[in-house]
Amino acid sequence: xxxxxxxxxxxxxxxxxxxxxxxxxxxxxxxxxxxxxxxxxxxxxxxxxxxxxxxxxxxxxxxxxxxxxxxxxxxxxxxxxxxxxxxxxxxxxxxxxxxxxxxxxxxxxxxxxxxxxxxxxxxxxxxxxxxxxxxxxxxxxxxxxxxxxxxxxxxxxxxxxxxxxxxxxxxxxxxxxxxxx
Numbered sequence: 460x461x462x463x464x465x466x467x468x469x470x471x472x473x474x475x476x477x478x479x480x481x482x483x484x485x486x487x488x489x490x491x492x493x494x495x496x497x498x499x500x501x502x503x504x505x506x507x508x509x510x511x512x513x514x515x516x517x518x519x520x521x522x523x524x525x526x527x528x529x530x531x532x533x534x535x536x537x538x539x540x541x542x543x544x545x546x547x548x549x550x551x552x553x554x555x556x557x558x559x560x561x562x563x564x565x566x567x568x569x570x571x572x573x574x575x576x577x578x579x580x581x582x583x584x585x586x587x588x589x590x591x592x593x594x595x596x597x598x599x600x601x602x603x604x605x606x607x608x609x610x611x612x613x614x615x616x617x618x619x620x621x622x623x624x625x626x627x628x629x630x631x632x633x634x635x636x637x638x639x640x
Contacts, residue, residue, distance in 0.1 A: 467505045473498065474509040488514055488524050492531060501532035537572045537579035539617050541597050546585030548592035557593050558582060560607045564614060
């Protein structure tokens, strides 16, 4: 995905704040990349270049570390990131089958983002909800005891929330206040 010049300038401006708030000289490369990813949700190209400058290392070294650890994303996540747990309990209770349903319904594979950037799909090691296995986390919401049709229900709920959000944007702030009363 290509970023435009304005996006690059925004990233550079944001990076100044991140680098100022961390001791980039005394902070490990991994820790610094984690701070960048926490802020942006992924590692933008320009941010990795700024990390290389701040640490006094090559761009290749930063990319090497970022691509070595699977915790780092090089592309922005979807608006509603889906994380399918593949810990032992979830795996045993059919997590792989649920992951396949997500892939089919979203039209993407694990590690990808839908074309409309609404969803991203990732496999995670464990979300710590073994008693509710199999588990998927969509955004910040945990969905336990998943079965294949649960995916349809979650996607419908997201679709309805998106539609409500678009309708509220179209109404404008003054109409939203009236509707709330």
